[in-house]
Amino acid sequence: xxxxxxxxxxxxxxxxxxxAYFVPSLFVEHKGQIVPLLTIIMLAMGLTLxxxxxxxxxxxKKAIGVGLILQFSxxxxxxxLISLLLGFDPMLTIGMVLVGSVAGGTSSNVMxxxxxxxxxxxxxMTSISTLLGVVLTPLLVELLAGKAVDVPVASMLMSLVKIVxxxxxxxxxxxxxxxxxxxxxxxxxxxxxMAAIVFIIAIVVALNAGNLATIGPIVALAVILHNGVxxxxxxxxxxxxxxxxxxxxxVAFEVGLQNSGLATALAMKFFTPASAVAxxxxxxxxxxxxxxxxxxxAKRPNANEEIVxxxxxx
Numbered sequence: 001x002x003x004x005x006x007x008x009x010x011x012x013x014x015x016x017x018x019x020a021y022f023v024p025s026l027f028v029e030h031k032g033q034i035v036p037l038l039t040i041i042m043l044a045m046g047l048t049l050x051x052x053x054x055x056x057x058x059x060x061k062k063a064i065g066v067g068l069i070l071q072f073s074x075x076x077x078x079x080x081l082i083s084l085l086l087g088f089d090p091m092l093t094i095g096m097v098l099v100g101s102v103a104g105g106t107s108s109n110v111m112x113x114x115x116x117x118x119x120x121x122x123x124x125m126t127s128i129s130t131l132l133g134v135v136l137t138p139l140l141v142e143l144l145a146g147k148a149v150d151v152p153v154a155s156m157l158m159s160l161v162k163i164v165x166x167x168x169x170x171x172x173x174x175x176x177x178x179x180x181x182x183x184x185x186x187x188x189x190x191x192x193x194m195a196a197i198v199f200i201i202a203i204v205v206a207l208n209a210g211n212l213a214t215i216g217p218i219v220a221l222a223v224i225l226h227n228g229v230x231x232x233x234x235x236x237x238x239x240x241x242x243x244x245x246x247x248x249x250x251v252a253f254e255v256g257l258q259n260s261g262l263a264t265a266l267a268m269k270f271f272t273p274a275s276a277v278a279x280x281x282x283x284x285x286x287x288x289x290x291x292x293x294x295x296x297x298a299k300r301p302n303a304n305e306e307i308v309x310x311x312x313x314x
Contacts, residue, residue, distance in 0.1 A: 039167050047182050050172070066237070088222070092274060097145040103133035108253040223281045252293075263279035
């Protein structure tokens with residue numbers, strides 16, 4: 001039952017977004033809860049990780065290296081170029097760059113599992129990109145969007161340490177020393193994270209209810225293009241470099257599915273509600289596109305399955 005509720009995440013996101021759009025007063029007063037909610041999501045992620053998950057970098061260092069380079073180069077640059085192409089103002093541009101500069105989203109792990117990718121590799125990449133993002137996200141925003149707006153790099157860095165690094169590290173520590181407890185609550189962690197993300201989305205939609213009708217469609221176009229670039233580059237560049245189908249699918253999700261909840265929280269904390277629109281729409285769209293792609297790939301055998309099938313036939 002919990003899995004079904006979690007799998008319907010895009011539906012809940014859309015329903016709560018519509019509710020927030022038509023009755024914004026229900027959510028506007030909870031503006032101050034965005035950062036605490038994101039901290040809960042990061043803690044939940046940490047509670048599912050063990051130190052050995054980070055050691056997988058030794059076994060898959062080439063794939064992880066390629067994925068991380070694409071994550072922190074293709075996505076932020078594509079976000080800036082798309083913003084310039086569509087003529088975004090500084091606040092919308094910084095919202096897009098924020099989405100492109102954050103780490104991979106935890107939903108990539110779920111999509112990877114559904115698409116028959118390498119889940120261990122996916123978790124490792126998400127974990128490492130999350131830790132690297134503490135430093136790289138504010139630096140990339142400053143580098144790519146700093147000319148348009150004053151980016152508080154130091155403050156953003158400290159916020160990322162508090163919002164991401166400390167909760168994730170704390171979750172890992174708890175998972176090591178209180179494993180008997182974390183095992184019992186692990187089944188409900190995905191639904192807790194999903195509920196927190198949905199509530200964050202609703203708050204941001206409510207705060208932007210007045211101008212979503214104007215800027216929503218053009219930002220949605222930008223988000224769809226951005227997400228498509230990430231998924232396509234992650235997959236096809238890996239294939240061109242000789243990685244097998246399993247790894248290519250995994251990297252595609254890691255690059256294309258961003259931690260847009262974090263981008264939304266940072267936009268709200270340091271900039272304006274308008275700059276959080278990109279993260280809000282991305283939160284909805286990348287789960288829809290990811291689910292569709294995962295469903296498509298799940299029906300197609302990957303390279304490892306093809307080898308097994310050929311061995312059985314012979």
